[in-house]
Amino acid sequence: MISEWHIFSGKIYKVGIIRYVDLPADVSRAIGGGPHVAVRGEVEGVPLQTTLVSRGRGCFRMALHNDIRKKLQVDAGAFVEVALERDEESREPALVLALRQSPKAQAEFRRMTTALRRQIVRYLTAVKHASTLERRVGKFVRRLEQMSKKKAKKK
Secondary structure, eight states, X not given: OOOOOEEEEEEEEEETTEEEEEOOHHHHHHHOOSSEEEXXXXXXXXXXXEEEEEEEXXXXXXXXXXXXXXXXXXXXXXXXXXXXXXXXXXXXXXXXXXXXXXXXXXXXXXXXXXXXXXXXXHHHHOOSSHHXXXXXXXXXXXXXXXXXXXXXXXX
16 A cells, blocks of 8 residues: 655644644544554654544644654744654564564563563664664574573473
């Protein structure tokens, strides 16, 4: 399916600590599809990947990430130009997919403490290229499988 780009300007507003931009009604209808819609695009030329949330009556709003807002040096009240398209790619982390394919590695990963799992995920995902992520995840899953085999031999 070919995605269609939608370009619009919107005013940034603040709800609590989060900054949002409302999508125009016509763009909301065109993107449509449930209460949460995955999109990618640009805000003033800065790349963006986010999920739109419903604001009622078939319209959506988009949270403006702090790192983007700070790069652009904008805040509530400013107008920004946004270009969006629906993001059909899987957002499931590579580690989750790899662990599904190896039940032994998955069991070993689940035995770890939450803090250790979180630290491992941070290390694995702190990469610049997808190839590095794939290599790290593959190596990690192999190590988990080896740990599982060693534990099985001890029994």
